Amino acid sequence: MIIYQMKKPIECYDTDCVGVTGDNIAYTQYFYIKGVSDDLISYTLHLRFADGSVNSITPDNVIPDGEGTEIRWIVKKNDIFSHGYFELQIEGRNKFGLVFQTEIVRLYADESLPVEDSEYANPNSETVKLRDEAYSVLEEIKKQQAQIEQNVEKIKQTDLDNKADKSTTLAGYGITDGENIGNKVAEKNKITDEDANYPSIGYLHEYYYDFSEVDDALSGKLDNTAGSVKTDNIASRAVTNEKIANGAITALKLANNAVSGNNIAQNQISTNHLQNGAVTADKLADEVKTSINSKYDSSNVETGSGELTVYTQSAIDSELVKSCEFKYQKFGGVVDIFFNIVFNAGSFSYMQFTGLPFAPDIISNQNRQISVTSKNTQMTSYLTNSWLTLKCTEATAVMQDEVLRGTLQIKLK
Amino acid sequence: MEIKEKLTLDMLTTDSVSVLKQQYITVDGTDIKVGDNIRNAYMNTQTERELLKVKLPVEFYNAVIAVWGNSPTVAEPTAE
Numbered sequence: 001m002i003i004y005q006m007k008k009p010i011e012c013y014d015t016d017c018v019g020v021t022g023d024n025i026a027y028t029q030y031f032y033i034k035g036v037s038d039d040l041i042s043y044t045l046h047l048r049f050a051d052g053s054v055n056s057i058t059p060d061n062v063i064p065d066g067e068g069t070e071i072r073w074i075v076k077k078n079d080i081f082s083h084g085y086f087e088l089q090i091e092g093r094n095k096f097g098l099v100f101q102t103e104i105v106r107l108y109a110d111e112s113l114p115v116e117d118s119e120y121a122n123p124n125s126e127t128v129k130l131r132d133e134a135y136s137v138l139e140e141i142k143k144q145q146a147q148i149e150q151n152v153e154k155i156k157q158t159d160l161d162n163k164a165d166k167s168t169t170l171a172g173y174g175i176t177d178g179e180n181i182g183n184k185v186a187e188k189n190k191i192t193d194e195d196a197n198y199p200s201i202g203y204l205h206e207y208y209y210d211f212s213e214v215d216d217a218l219s220g221k222l223d224n225t226a227g228s229v230k231t232d233n234i235a236s237r238a239v240t241n242e243k244i245a246n247g248a249i250t251a252l253k254l255a256n257n258a259v260s261g262n263n264i265a266q267n268q269i270s271t272n273h274l275q276n277g278a279v280t281a282d283k284l285a286d287e288v289k290t291s292i293n294s295k296y297d298s299s300n301v302e303t304g305s306g307e308l309t310v311y312t313q314s315a316i317d318s319e320l321v322k323s324c325e326f327k328y329q330k331f332g333g334v335v336d337i338f339f340n341i342v343f344n345a346g347s348f349s350y351m352q353f354t355g356l357p358f359a360p361d362i363i364s365n366q367n368r369q370i371s372v373t374s375k376n377t378q379m380t381s382y383l384t385n386s387w388l389t390l391k392c393t394e395a396t397a398v399m400q401d402e403v404l405r406g407t408l409q410i411k412l413k
Numbered sequence: 414m415e416i417k418e419k420l421t422l423d424m425l426t427t428d429s430v431s432v433l434k435q436q437y438i439t440v441d442g443t444d445i446k447v448g449d450n451i452r453n454a455y456m457n458t459q460t461e462r463e464l465l466k467v468k469l470p471v472e473f474y475n476a477v478i479a480v481w482g483n484s485p486t487v488a489e490p491t492a493e
Binding site: 302303304305306307309311327328352354355356357358359384385386387389412 | 424428429430431433449450451452453454455456460461464487490
């Protein structure tokens with residue numbers, strides 16, 4: 001018999017009561033089947049309750065001992081569906097099928113009793129913690145629930161029809177155009193409407209002095225203190241070179257027509273009155289510049305020398321010439337050449353030299369001239385390209401160290 | 414004191430060139446010209462192309478030939 005908390009079921013035969021339903025079931029029931037001791041048999045407990053429901057349970061432990069088999073059933077709360085009397089039959093089966101069935105016996109399971117929860121009245125710390133957490137979660141859930149209900153209420157009260165439709169323009173969202181910068185100008189000549197245009201920072205920087213520039217400009221002015229030059233006393237205080245800083249007076253600082261060619265006495269301004277470098281080429285009149293530019297300057301004058309090379313017509317030519325040099329002077333496009341040829345003893349009728357300083361662009365027969373050597377030998381000298389040619393009317397003998405000096409002029413482009 | 418020589422190819426045309434040779438010394442970082450200008454002109458004849466090759470450094474010669482081309486443009490002088 002199974003008795004919970006020592007409570008005995010009413011009208012229950014002790015030997016037939018196996019337990020009660022509910023959490024309190026923790027009893028173990030034993031059955032012993034004599035004459036069956038085969039560990040290949042599996043057992044099942046079939047239960048039928050008063051309300052007609054059935055349950056089949058596999059025993060927790062089966063122990064054959066040679067003479068019989070002990071079946072151990074630890075009664076669990078889900079084994080018995082309802083309290084009261086119920087029927088039980090034990091069935092044994094092996095792989096071939098049913099081996100045996102016991103007779104159906106009638107047993108009793110008492111009603112569950114309330115569980116006495118001593119932990120609730122005297123909890124430990126873990127329980128207290130869990131309980132507090134549960135309370136906390138409960139409170140949070142309550143808040144959330146309250147908020148949800150509040151939101152639901154708001155949603156219910158919200159009439160979507162009262163909302164504005166989605167706008168398709170910036171103005172619809174209250175966004176207007178920014179400042180119009182089209183009238184901002186950076187240069188003075190771009191001012192088209194003085195009432196509408198306004199200056200950019202670049203304009204201000206370009207056309208207005210900042211304080212540093214004003215300071216610099218003021219520092220360059222004459223000090224208007226006692227003894228200084230002013231408009232009402234300038235006549236008595238002559239302005240001399242010593243009182244004028246370099247470049248202090250420019251054309252912009254002179255009154256109109258204050259100083260001009262018409263009101264300067266002749267010779268009033270001389271070179272002694274000009275500072276070094278005060279008069280430069282760009283201050284000269286155009287006709288003066290043109291006149292100056294037409295003159296030769298040092299860059300157009302070149303002097304130098306050179307050595308002629310015999311343009312070999314035959315082996316004799318080279319042997320006849322001991323030395324052949326020239327000097328030249330170039331003035332613009334005109335070159336004067338002074339040649340000096342020293343002969344060895346021999347004779348020739350025609351000889352050419354190369355290596356003159358320039359290849360002339362204009363050659364005429366007028367360049368031909370009669371030259372006479374230091375021994376009064378007469379020959380014609382002339383130019384062809386950059387070649388100097390000496391020619392005699394017939395084969396002419398020259399003596400050792402006989403010298404021929406001559407001058408030729410060529411013109412370059 | 415080192416004397417530096419400066420060559421200038423002047424009036425270089427397909428038919429002629431004038432070679433200017435100048436000498437300099439350097440004093441306190443400034444080049445000062447010394448001596449005369451030495452100048453000779455050469456025509457684009459076969460003889461003077463060969464003469465130029467002897468007279469000029471190769472890089473100057475190559476510069477002239479780059480303008481003159483591979484063959485003479487001026488006939489050799491002849492006796493009149």
